[in-house]
Amino acid sequence: MQYQSFLIKYAEIGVKGKNRSDFEVKLVDQIKIALRRCEGKFAVSRKSGRMFVDAEGEYDYGEVTGALQRVFGIAGVCPMKVLPVVPYPELSAAVGDFFGEEYPERSVSFKVVARRLDKSYEMNSQELDAALGGDLLQRYPSLRVDVHRPEVTVHVEIRDRIYVYTRVLPGQGGLPVGSAGKAMLLLSGGIDSPVAGWMMGKRGLKLDAVYFNAPPYTSERALQKVIDIAKIVARYTGTIVLHNINFTEIQLYIYEKCPHDELTIIMRRYMMRLAEKIAARTDCGALITGESLGQVASQTLRSLECTNAVCRLPVFRPLIGFDKEEIVAISKKIDSYETSILPYEDCCTIFVAKHPVTKPISDVIERHEHQLDEKIDEMMERALGTDEIIIVTESGHRILKAREDDLKPGY
Amino acid sequence: MTAKEIYLDNSATTRVFPEVAELVSRIFLEEYGNPSSMHHKGVEAERELRRAKELLSGILKCQPKNLIFTSCGTESDNLAIIGCARANCRRGRHLITTKVEHPAVLEAMRQLEGEGFEIRYLPVDRDGRVSPEQVTEVLREDTILVSVMHTNNEIGAVEPVAEIGAAIKAKNPDTLFHVDAVQAFGKAQIVPRKLHADLVAVSGHKIHAPKGVGLLYVGDGVKIQPLLHGGGQQGGLRSGTENVAGIAGMALAAKRLYEHLEEDRECLFAMKAHFLEKALAIPEVSVNGRAGKDSAPQVISLSVPGVRAEVLLHALEDRGIYVSSGSACSSNRPHRSATLEAIGTPEERMDNTIRLSTSVLNRMEDMDAAAAALAELIPMLRRYTRG
Numbered sequence: 001m002q003y004q005s006f007l008i009k010y011a012e013i014g015v016k017g018k019n020r021s022d023f024e025v026k027l028v029d030q031i032k033i034a035l036r037r038c039e040g041k042f043a044v045s046r047k048s049g050r051m052f053v054d055a056e057g058e059y060d061y062g063e064v065t066g067a068l069q070r071v072f073g074i075a076g077v078c079p080m081k082v083l084p085v086v087p088y089p090e091l092s093a094a095v096g097d098f099f100g101e102e103y104p105e106r107s108v109s110f111k112v113v114a115r116r117l118d119k120s121y122e123m124n125s126q127e128l129d130a131a132l133g134g135d136l137l138q139r140y141p142s143l144r145v146d147v148h149r150p151e152v153t154v155h156v157e158i159r160d161r162i163y164v165y166t167r168v169l170p171g172q173g174g175l176p177v178g179s180a181g182k183a184m185l186l187l188s189g190g191i192d193s194p195v196a197g198w199m200m201g202k203r204g205l206k207l208d209a210v211y212f213n214a215p216p217y218t219s220e221r222a223l224q225k226v227i228d229i230a231k232i233v234a235r236y237t238g239t240i241v242l243h244n245i246n247f248t249e250i251q252l253y254i255y256e257k258c259p260h261d262e263l264t265i266i267m268r269r270y271m272m273r274l275a276e277k278i279a280a281r282t283d284c285g286a287l288i289t290g291e292s293l294g295q296v297a298s299q300t301l302r303s304l305e306c307t308n309a310v311c312r313l314p315v316f317r318p319l320i321g322f323d324k325e326e327i328v329a330i331s332k333k334i335d336s337y338e339t340s341i342l343p344y345e346d347c348c349t350i351f352v353a354k355h356p357v358t359k360p361i362s363d364v365i366e367r368h369e370h371q372l373d374e375k376i377d378e379m380m381e382r383a384l385g386t387d388e389i390i391i392v393t394e395s396g397h398r399i400l401k402a403r404e405d406d407l408k409p410g411y
Numbered sequence: 412m413t414a415k416e417i418y419l420d421n422s423a424t425t426r427v428f429p430e431v432a433e434l435v436s437r438i439f440l441e442e443y444g445n446p447s448s449m450h451h452k453g454v455e456a457e458r459e460l461r462r463a464k465e466l467l468s469g470i471l472k473c474q475p476k477n478l479i480f481t482s483c484g485t486e487s488d489n490l491a492i493i494g495c496a497r498a499n500c501r502r503g504r505h506l507i508t509t510k511v512e513h514p515a516v517l518e519a520m521r522q523l524e525g526e527g528f529e530i531r532y533l534p535v536d537r538d539g540r541v542s543p544e545q546v547t548e549v550l551r552e553d554t555i556l557v558s559v560m561h562t563n564n565e566i567g568a569v570e571p572v573a574e575i576g577a578a579i580k581a582k583n584p585d586t587l588f589h590v591d592a593v594q595a596f597g598k599a600q601i602v603p604r605k606l607h608a609d610l611v612a613v614s615g616h617k618i619h620a621p622k623g624v625g626l627l628y629v630g631d632g633v634k635i636q637p638l639l640h641g642g643g644q645q646g647g648l649r650s651g652t653e654n655v656a657g658i659a660g661m662a663l664a665a666k667r668l669y670e671h672l673e674e675d676r677e678c679l680f681a682m683k684a685h686f687l688e689k690a691l692a693i694p695e696v697s698v699n700g701r702a703g704k705d706s707a708p709q710v711i712s713l714s715v716p717g718v719r720a721e722v723l724l725h726a727l728e729d730r731g732i733y734v735s736s737g738s739a740c741s742s743n744r745p746h747r748s749a750t751l752e753a754i755g756t757p758e759e760r761m762d763n764t765i766r767l768s769t770s771v772l773n774r775m776e777d778m779d780a781a782a783a784a785l786a787e788l789i790p791m792l793r794r795y796t797r798g
Contacts, residue, residue: 216725255795351795 003079008051074171109146180204192290201237212247222344246386422768438656463662484614485515494635503553539568543578561595566700567710576607615661624657679708689782737764
């Protein structure tokens, strides 16, 4: 069975009032981007509150539905049969054929829901429901009618053409990427941050990402792993601009000057500061982290207060109320889990104290940070200068700006 | 990266000799025929194979018919162990090996355990060595195969394989003896007959030939069951079109290495001694296993307390010096090294071991540079330690 067309259902953008058309335009863009990678030619159109993807010729059904089902903003994808506007007897025969192909076993309960938008058609919606239902029952006697909880709903829409569909493939829901602006994701090699990025992408944000590496403590493969993870997130969110920042010098300076049980918290404060600076350069309106309340010492309420205190931009923490198992479940669903658990050290784990503070006090942390006053500003500048910019798409990555640093700290 | 590249990870893999690369490329472009084809292109390719076999059998002092070409050292070990066990299972189901073997041997043994074979894994002493007595003590009437490596890949321990082979044959002449010589071939004289070995595994890419080619010596009358089934090449023992270019390359690389074996060994030993003299002067640095003429000339395993091996590896890499870590370890998933465990390395030292492995392409200056870099980096890295 080759469906000629797909009806795109979008729940949330339907209720956005005057902005609706903006959202729809963004969604059409995202659909076009998603289909660009699919074999075949497609036309995306909006007609009186409906969105259609028409296939022109051959295509790979699984590839196309898979791509559409990943587009944020789509609630459901309905593969359809398309007919010209034909008189009732022909319509009934075509609906019968279609139903027979869709449900070869034919022992299901069903109802027909017809919508006649073309008021010139010979029968109205109610008449069509009754007539088509009757014809289907007659043709396939093993069917049962159930108007309350049918297993199959046969939709028939009469517009400039007649659309027939019985299946709704679930989409991701949410809002089209870019409709909510752009934000900077703090991406590590772990399980949480890609999930956080995916969740905010689902709420319509376009993503940039920043990764802090610490050679020689982290390896080239750790960066490759982060690129691979960004690639997976990009399947949903589209192109991600990844900023790779050399953090070694700052990390070692903190190690030398500050109490070791505060290393992680101070380090995270500097990561937030750097992320915010890059966000300002790239016009991001928020930061996104994968923090989850109480998961580790640096994610207690007091620790979050301390890391939050250094930012002016809003920090989105979509996982804040999630258990690890819930996060893992999403990470498996979006397919980042297998990559996330590859064993490469990232810079958050290399100098972890045995007993890091869990109730840091902002004043104390600030006072200790003053011990960094002598060199930290120039180090921050240098770190920002190391910014390697990597364009990550679903299918690959390329380096837009290579590392410029000659940053060879005395380890 | 730094100007000069100093490659000291030759036990992982080696740079292909330029003349080998040339030969391989010529065969790719000109003598590209299938050795099984009837026409001239096939005959030409077959001639390359025959030449390679003659060269290699000359080095191993055996007959060309004793050689089977494989895709890698791992395949050679698997074919030797699994092929031999399956072919001889009616005689017995008992095999003996050591705890310090390469995974290509250990995992093949595990596979056999799953098939109902009984495997005895012998412990080693602090230098990573197993004795002939240990083997004969557990050798039984129904022991079909003993597998002992010639040179350990991690610490460079050289096992007394000739003595073990002799002891096995004295006690049970029916027991077959397999020697994994992947790390030894090209660096030591390997004559299966003198080792009393029935099976010997060799890999191409450890001896400056391309990846994707290996060799298995199979003694006269030794029965093995093939792992790959197909067109019946190589007497049906290893179906699949031969990797003509890789095989020819492996033979040429071996020829080059064995032309000056003794001088080269002396050179490698001198580089090892010279390096160790400097490296062991760094506080608390020690060498794993033996380091003298009774060890492998090309492998140096160092313990560096207070420095994580992976960090040291990346710091050396920053200076263009490539080594490997004794046991790749990370916060998420420690990969334990069977050899380091077997020689009784304490838990807290497992993560502090680096391995340098040389080849004939290295020079004394490389060792000086590596030792100097270590002397500079180790104290620096020790300032920053975990928690």
